[in-house]
Amino acid sequence: MATVDEATGPRPAGRGTRRPGGRRPRRGGPAALLAAALATVLAAGCTSGGGPADDSRGSTPPPGRTATADPTPSTAPSPTAAAGQVLAVKIDNVRAARPQTGLDAADVVYVEQVEGGLSRLMAVFATKLPKTVGPVRSARESDLELLRQFDRPVLAFSGAQGRLMPLIDREPLEAVTPENTDGVYFRGRDKASPHNLYLRPGRLLDEAPGAAALTTGFRHGPAPAGGNPAKERTVRFPSARFTFTWSARAKGWELTTDGTPTRVTDGRRLAPATVVVQYVKIRRSVYHDSLGNRTPYTETVGTGRAEVLRDGRSYPARWRRPAATDGTDFTAPDGRPLPFAPGQVWVVLAAAR
Structure with a gap:
């Protein structure tokens, strides 16, 4: 489990203003207060073990690893999330980044296509907050459209294409990067840079906002009639492959990524209760990576x-x-709402054909 030195002293006020209108939970309502209270109990028991060792004290990395210092401290204050704000974290998903930390605590995980046909994850946390999440990587333009369904979410990411940053700054969200916060991120010793940047969610949110903050439109309930028995489902990206295998023991769909069982750093296998393969249009955006590859834009x-x-x-x-x-x-x-099983949801955003 990662060793984390908790922040002390008062937290400064967050940036920005709240977006008006929309179907959003608000502070002070009975449902929101009940959900927040429940979330506090759940969060207290959730520590998502097996995290990376904290390298922020300048320890020498093991042979073959790249020594990477913490980001240069900034004088900018760390934003503080208001009640009802979910935490969304962009998480690396290439082989060198696995196993990840904290994914098992997410309520929803979106699987997105990025440059080269690879994948990246956006994990959304509302009912639980792990001690550590990562590895954290950069944001994409598609994330902004996806996040507008939430009430001023906190987006944790390691940066973005230079031309995209001004657009992110204008979005109704709280952007949390290593450059604009102090003591929130650290470099782990478990992997080589850039696959070793981790987030301490407890430095951003005093507690999990609760289920009422998950304004995804998803419904949860008993299994509907119909459907077909399914043991396994594989979804392919140009350079990534995801296989979900039903496990009655785990009461979920055990995930295999690129042919390897997908686990978090404490060894537990990821097995979401519900998997959604959502077929969407994926087109080229106007942005590109450092090699000139155009970033895919996923329309949600x-x-x-x-x-x-x-x-x-x-x-x-x-x-x-x-x-x-x-x-x-x-x-x-037939038009009837299709409820999901209680528990974690993975949404794989696959290209429509």
Whole structure:
């Protein structure tokens, strides 16, 4: 488990103003207070063990590792999340970044395509906060559309393409990077840079905001009628492969990434209760990486087909998200809402054909 020195003293006020309107939970309502209280209890028991060793004290890395100092301290204050703000973290997903830390505590994990056909994850935390999350990597333009469904979310990422940063600064979110915060990130000793940057969520949020902050549009409930028995489902990106295998013992879909069982750093296998394969349009954006490769833009507003995996069955579905400020509705072919199983949800944003 990662050793984390907790911040002391008062936290400065967050930046920005709250976006008006929208279908958002607000502070002080009975449902929000109840959810926050429940989340506090859950968060107290969730420490997502097996995290990386903290290298922020200048320890010498083991042979073959790259020594990387903590980011240069900034005089900018660390933003403080208001009640109802989810924490979204961009997480590295190449082989060198695995196993990741804290993924098992996320309520929702989005799987996105990035340059070279590789994948990156955006983990959303509302009911639990692990001590450590990572490795943290850079943001993409698609993240901004995806995040507008939440009420001023906190987005933790390690940077972005230079031309994209001004756009991020104008978004209704709290941007948390190593450059604009103190004591929130550290470099671990478990992996080589750049795959060793980790986040301490407890330095950003005093407690988990609660389930009411998850304005995703997802419904949870008993398994619907219909569907087809399913033991396994594989989703392919140009340079990545995800296989979900139903496990009655785990009550979830055990994940294998690029042919290797996917585990967090304490050895536990990731097995989300619900897997959604959401077929979307993926086009080239105007931004590119340092090698000149165009960044894919994943469109999550609109309609399309989907597949929902839960309880060992596969359900054909349609998805609908009228505007970026809306959540996404998933329905059966007859138009009835398609509920998800209680527990973690993985949404794989696959290219429509």
